[in-house]
Amino acid sequence: xxxxxxxxxxxxxxxxxxxxxxxxxxxxxxxxxxxxxxxxxxxxxxxxxxxxxxxxxxxxxxxxxxxxxxxxxxxxxxxxxxxxxxxxxxxxxxxxxxxxxxxxxxxxxxxxxxxxxxxxxxxxxx
Numbered sequence: 001x002x003x004x005x006x007x008x009x010x011x012x013x014x015x016x017x018x019x020x021x022x023x024x025x026x027x028x029x030x031x032x033x034x035x036x037x038x039x040x041x042x043x044x045x046x047x048x049x050x051x052x053x054x055x056x057x058x059x060x061x062x063x064x065x066x067x068x069x070x071x072x073x074x075x076x077x078x079x080x081x082x083x084x085x086x087x088x089x090x091x092x093x094x095x096x097x098x099x100x101x102x103x104x105x106x107x108x109x110x111x112x113x114x115x116x117x118x119x120x121x122x123x124x125x126x
Contacts (some may be wrong), residue, residue, distance in 0.1 A: 047055075
């Protein structure tokens with residue numbers, strides 16, 4: 001039983017090792033076959049319509065506008081979240097006060113009922 005488990009583990013190990021070694025060999029061969037390009041080498045080509053269109057765009061202005069807009073939006077969102085938090089806090093405190101008053105009323109009614117019950121018991125005994 002122990003040897004059967006050991007043999008199946010060894011088969012798995014051998015299969016995984018051979019798979020990853022063959023994958024490494026394929027990647028190595030692909031890397032060797034790719035053409036080499038130097039760091040400073042630029043492939044010359046005439047600027048096309050797309051290249052000229054991209055150069056005309058004011059990307060720095062667009063980036064600055066997006067940054068300022070996102071800052072404004074985040075500040076407004078922060079104010080909204082703070083106002084919502086205050087609203088929830090006020091609502092919870094109001095509910096707690098209402099609940100406390102209702103609890104006091106329940107207790108006073110229970111005390112009154114006990115008092116009436118005690119008076120009724122004392123009258124029946126006399």
